[in-house]
Amino acid sequence: MINLQAVKHVVGLAPISLNSAAATPLTVDTLGFSYALAIVTFGVIGGAATVFKIQESATDFSGADITAYLGVGSTGNLRLPQTADAGGVFVYGLPVGGIRKRYLQFLITTGATTLVSVNWVLGRANQMPDTNTERGVVAAVFS
Numbered sequence: 001m002i003n004l005q006a007v008k009h010v011v012g013l014a015p016i017s018l019n020s021a022a023a024t025p026l027t028v029d030t031l032g033f034s035y036a037l038a039i040v041t042f043g044v045i046g047g048a049a050t051v052f053k054i055q056e057s058a059t060d061f062s063g064a065d066i067t068a069y070l071g072v073g074s075t076g077n078l079r080l081p082q083t084a085d086a087g088g089v090f091v092y093g094l095p096v097g098g099i100r101k102r103y104l105q106f107l108i109t110t111g112a113t114t115l116v117s118v119n120w121v122l123g124r125a126n127q128m129p130d131t132n133t134e135r136g137v138v139a140a141v142f143s
Helices: none
Strands: 008-018 033-045 051-057 064-070 089-095 103-109 114-125
Touching: 008 103, 033 103, 064 089, 103 114
Parallel strands: none
Antiparallel strands: 008 114, 033 089, 033 114, 051 064, 051 103
């Protein structure tokens, strides 16, 4: 098995156009996995984001910020997305399982009309996902 086939995909925020608003993220349950990768993809960015962070919770969902994944300022890897980042991808990886609380969310508030989506990839599974349902996908083709 190729390691990239042994993961679960979870939509954290379906592609959406936000207009100076907070997105309503979906909660990601990390049970059975020990690593999570958040992939945030932008189309048009009409204005810099004002909130860009990952939260965790022991229940589904009343979260607390994970300080190491809190976007601030306009430069660096943990910056707030800027208009120049249009068409860009932000990737954040973090260990989960015993080290983190079970549930995660990626919160985004935009400064103006922005196209954005968040996808999570959960890896290092305790039990190998081997069906489309366990992988969190509608269809999968491997060669």
